[in-house]
Amino acid sequence: MIKIDKLCKSYGDNTVLDELCLSVQAGSIFGLLGPNGAGKTTLISILNGLTNYDSGDVLFFGLPLSSHLTEIRQRCSLIPQSLAFYENLSVIENLNFFAGVQKIKGQQRNNNIDYAIEINSLNSMLKQKSGTLSGGQKRRLNIAIGLLNNPDVLFFDEPTVGIDPQSRNEILTTIQQFKADNKAVLYTSHYMPEIEKICDQVAIINAGKIIKQGDISSMLATNGGQVTIELYETEKQYLKTCCSLCPQLSIIAPTTLLLAVNDADSIHHVLQLLAQQSVKVKQINYATTNLESLFINLTSEGR
Amino acid sequence: MFKAMLIKEFQLVSRDKHALAALFIMPCVFILIMSLALKDVFNEQKAMMSLLVLDQANNSHSVQLLSDLEKNSVINTERLQQVEANVDRLGKQFLLTIPEGYGEQSDVILQAQVAADVTQNMLLLFNAQIMQIVVQKKLIDVNTQLSDVALKIGMPTPEVIEFSQHKIINSHYSLLADNQKPTSTQQSVPSWIVFGLFFVIIPMSTIFINERKQNTLMRLSAMNITIPVLFAGKIIPYLFINQLQVWLMIAVGVFVVPYFGADALTIGDSLLALIALSFSLSLAAIGLSILIATSVDSIEQGTTIGGILNILLGAIGGIMVPKFVMPAFMQDLANISPMSWGLEGYLELFLRQGGFAEIINEMVALTSFGVITLIIAAIIFKIKMRKIA
Numbered sequence: 001m002i003k004i005d006k007l008c009k010s011y012g013d014n015t016v017l018d019e020l021c022l023s024v025q026a027g028s029i030f031g032l033l034g035p036n037g038a039g040k041t042t043l044i045s046i047l048n049g050l051t052n053y054d055s056g057d058v059l060f061f062g063l064p065l066s067s068h069l070t071e072i073r074q075r076c077s078l079i080p081q082s083l084a085f086y087e088n089l090s091v092i093e094n095l096n097f098f099a100g101v102q103k104i105k106g107q108q109r110n111n112n113i114d115y116a117i118e119i120n121s122l123n124s125m126l127k128q129k130s131g132t133l134s135g136g137q138k139r140r141l142n143i144a145i146g147l148l149n150n151p152d153v154l155f156f157d158e159p160t161v162g163i164d165p166q167s168r169n170e171i172l173t174t175i176q177q178f179k180a181d182n183k184a185v186l187y188t189s190h191y192m193p194e195i196e197k198i199c200d201q202v203a204i205i206n207a208g209k210i211i212k213q214g215d216i217s218s219m220l221a222t223n224g225g226q227v228t229i230e231l232y233e234t235e236k237q238y239l240k241t242c243c244s245l246c247p248q249l250s251i252i253a254p255t256t257l258l259l260a261v262n263d264a265d266s267i268h269h270v271l272q273l274l275a276q277q278s279v280k281v282k283q284i285n286y287a288t289t290n291l292e293s294l295f296i297n298l299t300s301e302g303r
Numbered sequence: 304m305f306k307a308m309l310i311k312e313f314q315l316v317s318r319d320k321h322a323l324a325a326l327f328i329m330p331c332v333f334i335l336i337m338s339l340a341l342k343d344v345f346n347e348q349k350a351m352m353s354l355l356v357l358d359q360a361n362n363s364h365s366v367q368l369l370s371d372l373e374k375n376s377v378i379n380t381e382r383l384q385q386v387e388a389n390v391d392r393l394g395k396q397f398l399l400t401i402p403e404g405y406g407e408q409s410d411v412i413l414q415a416q417v418a419a420d421v422t423q424n425m426l427l428l429f430n431a432q433i434m435q436i437v438v439q440k441k442l443i444d445v446n447t448q449l450s451d452v453a454l455k456i457g458m459p460t461p462e463v464i465e466f467s468q469h470k471i472i473n474s475h476y477s478l479l480a481d482n483q484k485p486t487s488t489q490q491s492v493p494s495w496i497v498f499g500l501f502f503v504i505i506p507m508s509t510i511f512i513n514e515r516k517q518n519t520l521m522r523l524s525a526m527n528i529t530i531p532v533l534f535a536g537k538i539i540p541y542l543f544i545n546q547l548q549v550w551l552m553i554a555v556g557v558f559v560v561p562y563f564g565a566d567a568l569t570i571g572d573s574l575l576a577l578i579a580l581s582f583s584l585s586l587a588a589i590g591l592s593i594l595i596a597t598s599v600d601s602i603e604q605g606t607t608i609g610g611i612l613n614i615l616l617g618a619i620g621g622i623m624v625p626k627f628v629m630p631a632f633m634q635d636l637a638n639i640s641p642m643s644w645g646l647e648g649y650l651e652l653f654l655r656q657g658g659f660a661e662i663i664n665e666m667v668a669l670t671s672f673g674v675i676t677l678i679i680a681a682i683i684f685k686i687k688m689r690k691i692a
Contacts (some may be wrong), residue, residue, distance in 0.1 A: 035623065048525045049525065050521065050524060050525060050688075051689070070527050073525060073526065073527050074527070076525075077525075078525045080521065080522060081516050081518075082517055082518040083517060084518040084519045084521065085517075085519060086311065086315065086513075086514075086516055086519065087513075087517075088314075088315055088318050088319075089311065089314060089315070091315060096307070097307050097308075097310070097311045098307075098310075098526070099307075100304060100306060100307020100310075101304050101307050101308060101523065101526060101528055102304075102526050102527075103304050107453040145522075149526075162641075173686075211588075
């Protein structure tokens with residue numbers, strides 16, 4: 001559905017996207033992770049035709065974005081992070097407006113609106129003013145508006161910000177439904193558990209480059225287990241020394257080191273090192289890698 | 304697409320109570336108040352000046368003068384029974400003292416105290432009225448003396464010298480019929496129509512800035528809505544809203560103002576010219592409003608800057624103070640205000656019975672202003688949307 005090849009974008013001397021490559025298939029949910037300023041929002045803006053790019057190829061359904069923007073937009077939809085609708089209009093008035101501006105008419109319009117209402121459970125609040133909805137309901141309306149043109153591609157920019165866990169789960173369930181409907185979904189979030197829950201593929205982006213990409217299970221398996229070594233408060237001056245002596249170590253907390261390892265020898269080597277330096281260890285934990293630790297490991301300053 | 308945008312805009316405006324009050328209620332109330340407040344300014348049968356008279360002479364001359372003053376329609380005369388130090392404390396404009404010996408001794412002249420808020424023009428008019436009354440009395444005396452002398456020497460009775468306006472000069476409003484006169488309503492309604500139209504800045508900036516802040520505009524851009532379409536979706540509904548304002552205010556002038564005792568508004572013969580001028584003025588108001596809405600970063604900025612700009616343009620343009628009372632350089636300065644162009648256009652139609660030919664310059668100026676402000680607004684909007692993306 002989406003194929004991006006060596007995409008570059010700069011603002012003056014600041015390179016925001018640096019030869020970025022990825023592809024998103026139909027019937028999949030692709031997660032995009034990265035720290036603030038990594039380039040996620042710029043990528044989403046480029047893919048929606050809101051920002052130009054400097055070089056590279058961006059194809060939607062085999063069509064170049066630069067020359068088929070209008071046509072591509074008719075098959076795509078952006079669900080922005082902000083609640084982009086009119087709070088003084090009711091739910092149904094908002095849906096009618098956004099359907100109208102996209103020139104969706106007749107029976108198709110009714111069908112699309114009904115689908116958007118149904119899948120987002122908005123039936124009981126159609127005549128309610130949008131500004132009076134709860135946070136979760138507003139998020140669902142935001143998504144419903146994005147479904148009005150029955151898009152093949154959906155861009156979700158942190159769609160669950162600021163809502164309670166129950167509402168979040170409901171929204172994630174809805175998004176998983178799109179995969180079943182053979183849509184392609186590009187999903188950005190800072191909340192790792194939801195990425196792990198719904199995404200098939202993930203790309204971790206940092207400083208405009210993709211530093212890790214693939215399906216989540218393979219990425220976690222490749223990166224194996226991890227050891228966290230917590231030191232006493234009095235020993236924290238040794239953290240940087242340890243990292244300089246052992247490149248596999250990174251600092252993840254004021255008194256905690258992370259060893260992303262997949263073999264016993266590395267663990268043994270690190271423990272020997274700590275003993276040689278007479279560093280007092282408070283606690284050692286071993287766990288399988290999760291996405292959050294992998295993300296921190298790949299993007300932290302300790303590397 | 305346009306239908307959806309028009310419906311949305313009408314829905315949003317109709318639910319903004321403050322905007323409705325500013326657009327419809329405020330200008331209508333202004334028209335009513337100003338028409339009633341100024342109705343006697345144009346009424347030649349109504350006294351314009353308040354005068355207190357203290358008669359210290361108590362002779363036939365002072366009695367005659369008092370009687371003539373009380374018959375004068377321009378001055379509302381009351382008698383004062385005792386000496387008062389200051390006319391300002393008495394709530395009147397003039398205090399005339401007829402000193403002892405008035406009319407009997409040639410060096411005794413009338414003394415007038417003038418209140419601080421009396422303008423120079425008003426003072427000139429008062430002095431002229433007093434002079435006219437006194438000179439008229441003296442002419443009557445001269446006529447009487449001439450008749451007596453003529454009788455004594457056996458000469459024919461000389462022609463009576465009269466000092467009345469209708470025997471000296473005939474003045475009429477060149478563009479009005481003989482029995483037609485300008486009224487406060489004709490002067491007030493155009494001013495407040497123009498002022499009221501420019502208040503679309505309030506709802507327009509509120510809605511526009513909210514759309515920008517909530518990224519609704521960004522969402523619309525991603526839905527293939529271009530800047531011209533976005534702007535047209537705002538211009539068209541507000542053109543209609545402005546026309547509703549115009550005709551509501553005209554209706555107040557025609558039907559409501561007379562109910563309170565002032566003259567009814569007459570709108571002249573050229574209805575098409577009136578409609579065309581209203582649309583041109585509306586475009587100018589909407590263009591300026593969109594320019595402000597795209598330039599500012601918050602609703603508070605929009606309403607503050609829009610409000611201040613409206614008042615300044617109104618003051619400069621002759622809305623609050625008529626141009627003809629301004630000094631020459633201020634009258635020239637008024638020409639920079641689009642409100643002045645609109646006001647001149649309406650005065651041409653309502654007051655001077657003009658048509659299309661007489662208002663073409665104003666229409667071109669207003670339309671050009673609207674187009675130029677919209678182009679600048681589009682450029683600013685495009686730059687800002689790029690920064691957000």
